[in-house]
């Protein structure tokens with residue numbers, strides 16, 4: 001499931017390969033991923049424009065050109081890859097941006113989100129409006145203030161893109177486990193020391209994950225064991241708990257992350 005580190009990896013793909021390349025055409029294999037733009041408009045408006053420096057905000061990739069910007073969201077199953085000209089299309093390749101020197105393939109099995117076209121900065125702002133600060137750049141003071149404003153459980157609060165942009169289910173569980181905070185604790189019940197600890201663990205987990213382009217499934221990480229039957233805490237060996245919190249499957253250690 002693409003979260004901030006994965007999208008940061010996709011941004012890197014665009015930055016490394018697509019910048020400066022001229023878009024010759026856009027092949028839309030499935031218009032079901034287009035939001036607010038038709039396949040024809042997408043191709044016409046991007047034709048002959050060159051990709052510029054890409055940006056990421058939360059889970060959004062903003063692929064700028066010297067004309068409109070392409071905003072991509074990867075939902076639950078999306079990905080982005082750079083391939084040589086004329087590369088064979090994969091089954092779930094929905095949109096392929098064909099440039100003068102290679103192709104950018106946007107794939108997504110489930111099509112929950114998709115691609116938008118922004119004509120100018122206002123359009124970009126409109127799509128991103130309402131999102132919280134980006135999890136990778138938020139400062140500790142602002143992070144702490146966000147938590148004190150919410151009474152619901154810390155798990156869904158951190159995963160809510162309107163509170164903080166970029167974290168998903170895996171990252172939130174990993175960060176709470178590192179910080180030894182029970183996922184059902186009300187966000188505003190954390191004391192200043194716990195908020196600082198949570199912020200520090202978020203920084204560490206994001207740094208390591210961004211480096212790998214995903215949340216790494218290392219055996220010393222919760223993410224590395226959470227999918228196993230009868231999974232145990234990598235830190236203390238206690239069998240992990242599993243339940244639905246805020247509508248999402250949540251995994252935690254009942255020993256390390258006691259309810260306060």
Ligand SMILES: [Zn+2]
Nearest residue numbers: 233236253256
């Ligand atoms: Zn434990």
